[in-house]
């Protein structure tokens with residue numbers, strides 16, 4: 001049977017059907033089980049993988065590296081200051097060179113056009129490790145974590161609190177809509193998602209039956225919530241915006257009051273990480289000194305509470321990224337999805 005994922009890139013959630021996306025989640029769970037039982041799964045023996053990072057990363061870089069090694073491939077990290085890309089060489093030329101040497105390419109950076117150009121010109125599968133627009137590998141980990149918790153996805157309600165127009169919010173909105181998960185965006189109007197993202201999500205929601213809600217009202221937002229999700233108020237590349245975002249988002253923090261409002265014993269809290277829940281970071285300290293707040297998008301209490309699943313979620317980055325690389329580059333058995 002042909003592997004329908006073979007040779008494809010993983011650039012944005014919209015490029016996959018709901019059945020394909022959910023199959024990738026289930027295949028990730030299978031690879032996770034193999035890893036836990038020490039059963040080898042070296043689908044990419046002898047392959048070479050380039051890891052391009054214009055922006056910094058802990059989880060995504062670590063996940064691609066460990067997953068590649070587990071699959072029998074060699075990962076090569078190429079950081080922003082290591083290569084010519086963008087500064088001395090066009091994306092097209094770099095892609096053509098890397099495509100002749102590597103079997104697959106991961107890219108994390110600013111521009112969605114750049115990751116798409118890499119895919120067009122390299123001729124090998126390209127995996128989006130985050131751009132300003134989307135964070136698709138994060139979505140596989142997030143919805144795997146949710147499925148592990150609740151057993152199934154369709155009909156659940158995910159509430160995203162905070163900056164409603166960043167990459168993670170965009171991806172959650174579209175992926176939730178694709179998979180039949182209701183998505184509530186709890187943000188100030190100034191930070192509601194862009195119309196184009198909303199239109200895309202609405203078109204998927206019409207097919208899946210998911211409900212989409214954008215609201216500034218906390219009670220309305222958390223009604224029926226199964227998952228409360230937040231992300232940083234200031235994303236990579238926006239570091240001059242702390243003051244503006246703190247004043248816009250201080251009432252959109254995930255704290256115990258909001259959790260209580262949701263009134264669901266089974267509720268879980270997710271965060272893609274890294275998180276500002278204390279002052280143990282350079283930015284955290286700086287913000288505390290300048291603006292007098294010690295926690296931003298989530299309180300330390302919630303972060304360490306029984307609701308929290310973000311470290312499971314972080315681990316799942318590795319199993320899900322492994323699944324994407326294995327099926328787009330290797331030959332595992334893939335039934336007709």
Ligand code: CP
Nearest residue numbers: 057058059060272273
């Ligand atoms: N969640 C996530 O992408 O983390 P990193 O920025 O550490 O890769």
Ligand code: NVA
Nearest residue numbers: 166231235236272273
């Ligand atoms: N929105 C965040 C996500 C980090 C994983 C950022 O882009 O910095």
